[in-house]
Amino acid sequence: MGSEAEAHPWEERVGAMVDAVLADALYWFPVRHHSPNTARHLREAMRQRKPAVVFIEGPPDATALVPYVVHPDTRPPIALYTSFRDDQGVLAPLEEGQPVARFAAWYPLLACSPEYVAMRTAHELGADVVFIDLPHQARTALAEGAEVPDPSREVEERITRSQFYQGLAKAAGYRTFDETWDALFEVATHEDAESFRRDLAAFCAAARLTGDPAELALDGTIARERHMWRTITTELASRGLGPEQAMVVCGGFHLFLERDGADPPPIPEGTVQATVTPFSYFRTSDRSGYGAGNRAPRYYQRLWEALEAGKGPDDALLDALQDAFGAARRAGEPLSSADAISVAHTARSLAALRRRPHALLDDLHDAIVTCCCKGDPRTDGKRLVEAITRAAVGTAVGKVTPTLGRLPLVADVHAQIGELELGELMEHERVVVLDLDRREPLSARRSAFLHRLVRIGVPLAHRVQGPSIGTVFRERWRASWSPDVEQALVENVLYGDTVEAAAAAKLAEEVAGIGSDASRVTACWRGAVDMDLPTLAERLEEAASTALDEDVRASSLAAAMVDLSVLRRQAGFRGLRAEVLAELEARAFGRACFRLPEAANVPDEEQPDVLTALTALAEALLADPETHDAALFEANVRSAAGDTRSPFLRGAFLGVLGEIRVVPPEALAAAVSAYARAPADVRGEAGAFLEGVFAVSRTTLMLGADLLVAAVDDLLRACEPEVFRAILPRMRHAFERLHARQRDGFAEAVARRYGKADARALVTLPGSLDAAVVMARLDAKVAEILSAWGAA
16 A cells, blocks of 8 residues: 555645745635635634735726725625626627627625624724736636636635545535535634634645646636735735735635736726625525535534634534424424434534534534434425525625615615505515506506516516506506615616616617517507507517517517507507507507417427417407407317317317307307217216316306316216226316306306205314314225325
8 A cells, every 4th residue: 555645646746836825925815705714714814814904806997986895784685796898899799789898796794704704803903905817807808708606616626526525525424515524624623713714725636636627727727816915915015915914805716827928808898886795595505506606604603603703613503403493393394302402412423423523504404304303304304495595595685785875776676666655665574565557647657666576576566457458547556665675776777877777778688689589579668558668569560560570489479459449449548540540459469360370280389379379369359359350360270270180279160260259159058068978988088078168268168167067977878987087187187277256157057957956055064073083084995096096
């Protein structure tokens, strides 16, 4: 067996790399985002060294915002937000009629984030802070306009691919990088900040040395590090400071950057904005999709608080256990105090078996599942696991000092809320219901404002009832303020300084990519009208005419027809040309009718779209028979019914003909009865046919209920057991499509057929507990039989 040096030929090089960095006059402190123990040791080192300037791996466009980050009225979780508008077309070519490219990045900060603690400690010491990372627009330029992954996540993934890490994880049994980190650096005991710094530097040096060096250039790491080094040397020179008067706080991987003086990449010119915004534990977590997300912000905050109070990881773990049990009980898990004691003991035992000085979050999770999950964790324990995961993430939302002021778009929203007399929305967690009649001036302005916010993705309100073919002027909205509102506004600052400008830019961006999709064009036209954007509305009138001629899909044309019908009814008070809208609506109706036979044999996944188109055309015809061509609709529906190979669509086509009164209920009942006399394989399609009829029928079921009941009765009597089992699921779906009143009407028809004149007596059950028990047993027995048949 070889020596240790032979087993790890890179060990001496790692030692030399670490010694060189730690002996540097410029003091480097390695960190990991959102690590409380790192933050504690970093603060200790800063207080000992008292630097004049602290260089932090952060967005340079936000350096001026540091005073607002450390302000006493600011409370994490918060985020630095930077955005870039490519006015010069550096990242994406400028094209006439196309929106200017926009890019943005978030930099979340928790109270336990080392970068946040570094800023606070620098403020305490009177030191300056300089952010040194390569701006995100430059990283986007390196990626040639493609989406840029979070650099911190890339570094951690690169570490896990290194020879060093893979050997370490295998030897120690670490399952994830988070478990590895917590075991080595979050709960491990270090004598002081210097011993912690050395261990983390050695870990990162070994991972960098045994990884693939080609990745450093390919993913932009070298470019970022050149910018960092250039910023550090330039700032020290401009301030007349020696390296011993400064500190660098950055990811441990970057301690070993090349200092060859090579030029960093250029920074694209354009419009840059930056701000500090409230954030949340959830948005900081990896569950939100944030690339460098923390797996459990609430837990690590607990650990930070324990360290701040002079306690240790065990206290934080007990707090996390309490959080997890509270969440699980609220989710319906019957957990007891004895369970909690058992979990705590098991977590400590697991930590001891895994040779850890303290239990980790992983040990707690494993202990809860072991002690409290009665069955397979993937199924029986799903609710429990979800509850404890949510508890570890937490729900806290941060706050930013009002002295920062507001970005123009945010200020515009607040101003309009006041002008539109919507101040009650600002009350925390208050839900306001707004009933608007858009013929009234104030309601019209409120409606346009809310529609604009929806367009740019701001979750202030959602419409629960709005204009349709039958309801043109009235809308109902549910609105409430939340921290997500301000965050969403910040994300839209590059679209404009006002809600109107941002909504117009967003809509123009969507219109640019629509092509000949008639439904999307008319939806955008309707959106422009709802948002009171007349210039865009005029442009979309011409686009709608072209799209109607080019679109060949019945579903899209029918949806366009509905939008055009609503717009036509609003023409008088919206200043639209009613005669143009009437012509476009009629054209959309006619072209959709002509396309119905082509939709008769679409794949199953497209059948719901055909159903929607069919009902929309029928409703339009019934609502306005003078405008639309009934004969054209009937002819094409009959053609589609004859061509289709789908029993479901055939039922829908015939059901619609019944709704417009050209096929009597007797004919529909006869079509159902015909299945009773058909061969067994055809009879098995009866359930799908009936579901198609029920999916579109309204008045037909009321007028022809007795005839349909008789037909269904004949069908069921003719079915062999295996055919009955085959059609039962679709028949159940058919009845599930009915409204309660329709089902009641059908039940009354069944009662009449079997001589039960007083149908209501059938739905009146004894109210005793014994009767309820009997019904529950009967229901369970029926379910058991259906399951045995394969029909449940």
